[in-house]
Amino acid sequence: MTNPTRILVVDDEPQLTRVLRTGLKSRGYDVRAAADGLAGFETFNDWHPDLVITDLAMPNVDGLELCRRLRAISQVPIIVLSAKGEEKTKIEALDLGADDYVTKPFGIDELLARVRASLRRANVAAMNEASDTTLDSGDFHVDLETREITVRGKSIHLTPKEFDLLVYFIKHSGKVLTHRTLLAAVWGGNYVEQNEYLRVFVGNLRKKIESDAASPRYILTEPWIGYRFDPGER
Amino acid sequence: MRRSVLDQRWAGYVAAALSVGALTLLLKTVGAHVNAATVSVALLLNVLFVATRWGSLPALAASILAMLCLNFFFLPPFGTFTIAAADNWIALLAFLITAVTAGQLSASAKRRAEEAEAGRREIERLYAELRDAFGRASHAEALRQSEKLKSALLDAVTHDLRTPLTSIKASITTLLDEVRRRVDSEGPVALDAESRVEMMEVIDEESDRLGRFINGLIELARIEAGELQLRRRWGAVDEIISTALSRAEPITRNHRVELDVEKELPGVRVDERAVSEVVYTLIDNATKYSPGDSTIRITARRSGDDLIEMGVEDDGPGIPIDLRARVFDKFFRATRDGDVRSRQPTGTGMGLAIAKGIVEAHEGKIWIESGRNGKGTRVLFTLPIGDDEVIEEPRYSAATVEMQ
Numbered sequence: 351m352t353n354p355t356r357i358l359v360v361d362d363e364p365q366l367t368r369v370l371r372t373g374l375k376s377r378g379y380d381v382r383a384a385a386d387g388l389a390g391f392e393t394f395n396d397w398h399p400d401l402v403i404t405d406l407a408m409p410n411v412d413g414l415e416l417c418r419r420l421r422a423i424s425q426v427p428i429i430v431l432s433a434k435g436e437e438k439t440k441i442e443a444l445d446l447g448a449d450d451y452v453t454k455p456f457g458i459d460e461l462l463a464r465v466r467a468s469l470r471r472a473n474v475a476a477m478n479e480a481s482d483t484t485l486d487s488g489d490f491h492v493d494l495e496t497r498e499i500t501v502r503g504k505s506i507h508l509t510p511k512e513f514d515l516l517v518y519f520i521k522h523s524g525k526v527l528t529h530r531t532l533l534a535a536v537w538g539g540n541y542v543e544q545n546e547y548l549r550v551f552v553g554n555l556r557k558k559i560e561s562d563a564a565s566p567r568y569i570l571t572e573p574w575i576g577y578r579f580d581p582g583e584r
Numbered sequence: 585m586r587r588s589v590l591d592q593r594w595a596g597y598v599a600a601a602l603s604v605g606a607l608t609l610l611l612k613t614v615g616a617h618v619n620a621a622t623v624s625v626a627l628l629l630n631v632l633f634v635a636t637r638w639g640s641l642p643a644l645a646a647s648i649l650a651m652l653c654l655n656f657f658f659l660p661p662f663g664t665f666t667i668a669a670a671d672n673w674i675a676l677l678a679f680l681i682t683a684v685t686a687g688q689l690s691a692s693a694k695r696r697a698e699e700a701e702a703g704r705r706e707i708e709r710l711y712a713e714l715r716d717a718f719g720r721a722s723h724a725e726a727l728r729q730s731e732k733l734k735s736a737l738l739d740a741v742t743h744d745l746r747t748p749l750t751s752i753k754a755s756i757t758t759l760l761d762e763v764r765r766r767v768d769s770e771g772p773v774a775l776d777a778e779s780r781v782e783m784m785e786v787i788d789e790e791s792d793r794l795g796r797f798i799n800g801l802i803e804l805a806r807i808e809a810g811e812l813q814l815r816r817r818w819g820a821v822d823e824i825i826s827t828a829l830s831r832a833e834p835i836t837r838n839h840r841v842e843l844d845v846e847k848e849l850p851g852v853r854v855d856e857r858a859v860s861e862v863v864y865t866l867i868d869n870a871t872k873y874s875p876g877d878s879t880i881r882i883t884a885r886r887s888g889d890d891l892i893e894m895g896v897e898d899d900g901p902g903i904p905i906d907l908r909a910r911v912f913d914k915f916f917r918a919t920r921d922g923d924v925r926s927r928q929p930t931g932t933g934m935g936l937a938i939a940k941g942i943v944e945a946h947e948g949k950i951w952i953e954s955g956r957n958g959k960g961t962r963v964l965f966t967l968p969i970g971d972d973e974v975i976e977e978p979r980y981s982a983a984t985v986e987m988q
Contacts, residue, residue, distance in 0.1 A: 363747055363750075363751065365748070365751040365786050365789065365790055366747075366750055366751045366754065368751075368782065368786055369751050369754040369755045369758060369783065369786050370754060372758060372775070372779045372782055372783060373754060373755075373757075373758035373761075373783075375774070375779070376758065376762065376774040376775040376779060377774065378774065433742075433743070433746055434742075435739065435742065454746055454749075454750040455746060455749045455750040455752075455753035455754070456750070456753065456754065457753060457754070457757035458754055458757040458758045458761055459757060459761060461754075
């Protein structure tokens with residue numbers, strides 16, 4: 351039997367960590383809990399979990415600081431638990447490198463689905479890491495050397511910026527990407543406030559890769575936050 | 585402002601004609617041989633009067649009229665407009681120039697005075713307007729502050745409602761998920777009996793927490809509206825403490841409880857249930873904010889002639905001096921809002937606010953000190969020793985009266 355996937359839950363609310371521990375364990379995950387960011391970071395260093403679920407508002411080291419510290423040393427998938435009214439903090443967490451968020455109160459199914467998606471993305475990323483020249487994800491195949499992209503086996507023609515944007519999407523499939531993150535990654539730090547650039551390029555990309563640009567299935571809009579890329583199932 | 589008849593422009597001309605005429609008549613009747621110089625001065629005064637009262641044009645009219653009268657009636661040959669002596673020509677001309685100049689000067693002085701007055705009135709008007717604007721602005725500021733406070737309270741309330749709700753929702757969906765998988769025989773069911781019970785315990789406890797929170801809100805609202813109804817009866821302090829202690833028994837199991845109650849304390853006329861609620865709240869806080877196995881001391885003693893002082897003391901980390909007043913604010917928690925390092929409290933953030941409300945309704949005071957040796961927290965409150973005055977009826981607040 352392979353080692354079970356390890357999940358670290360960081361929340362200052364003991365009742366919630368109790369429930370999450372039980373709920374996640376019942377699905378075969380190995381779970382540890384920490385009561386604040388500081389304890390969470392220490393547990394991470396000792397135990398090397400495969401995924402971290404963290405609350406945002408916590409005493410001592412909060413969720414944002416935890417994201418910052420974790421990203422400095424690891425690419426572990428991070429899911430933040432946020433509440434309505436914490437939108438600003440949530441976006442900040444995503445900018446700092448959190449992968450996804452779940453809004454409280456949530457059903458366990460929703461959390462489990464996000465956990466699976468984040469783990470899948472991490473695996474794909476790890477696999478792609480092995481090859482420098484090609485990228486395979488769902489319906490997409492990318493040759494990074496010849497800069498050719500095929501969608502569902504069909505070759506598409508992209509401008510250089512569209513290509514960069516799509517490759518960034520594919521590399522971060524399943525992850526919620528804020529407008530700021532995308533602009534900084536593709537256009538550079540001076541453009542992080544230029545949301546309209548992004549809107550235009552996403553619009554163009556959708557026309558080229560989606561079968562119906564009006565109801566996209568690859569580049570999904572996360573209202574007020576940014577986009578999430580779903581590569582589709584092969 | 586209504587203008588009187590005398591303020592009209594034509595009234596100035598009429599007044600000029602009448603006054604010059606009347607003065608001439610008067611001087612003529614006083615004596616035919618009045619000195620022309622006296623007449624000139626009198627007429628000059630008349631011109632000045634018209635100028636200051638009606639302005640430059642009526643003054644000019646008065647000047648000319650006065651000159652004619654002077655010529656006709658008082659310069660020889662009398663009764664004609666001809667003048668015999670050359671020096672009288674000069675006198676008449678001098679008179680005219682003097683009258684016109686003086687008239688114009690005094691009229692313009694009057695105009696300036698009026699302008700200054702109008703300016704002053706305008707400044708007063710602007711000042712009043714400005715003051716009104718400031719008044720409105722500070723009212724808006726007060727409203728804005730109160731809105732800010734409201735939204736901070738709303739944040740606190742939603743946080744306290746959402747936290748237990750999140751645990752309940754996660755538990756119940758975990759249980760549901762398992763049942764559904766069992767029904768659909770989808771996959772391995774890995775929720776053992778112990779875990780199922782744990783999930784249900786969480787739901788049970790968190791529902792109670794929501795209930796407590798809502799009860800607290802209601803009690804607090806009642807206190808704030810001044811509708812707290814005390815049922816005051818004679819009671820003994822040690823009985824109040826033992827009621828609170830027996831209720832707190834399940835939460836004090838991990839702590840040592842020390843009682844230090846002065847002997848032969850006088851009775852108090854209080855609402856025993858409410859005061860024992862205060863003591864319970866203080867004990868509850870002490871257990872939450874101090875390590876297990878530490879000591880909680882409950883004290884009661886006489887303070888002065890007419891007060892009983894009660895207190896609950898713990899060996900926890902204590903509350904910094906600058907936060908000691910704020911912990912009585914509703915929803916304020918030193919650990920969350922004041923960054924005191926300690927484990928997460930599970931209270932409602934309303935306990936001390938309610939305790940304060942109850943103590944103050946008894947005309948007592950509640951405050952916080954450091955515990956023994958400057959460590960820990962000591963919450964003290966006073967109750968007046970009951971006098972014989974009967975306060976059996978419920979107290980009606982202003983709000984209640986207004987509603988009737």
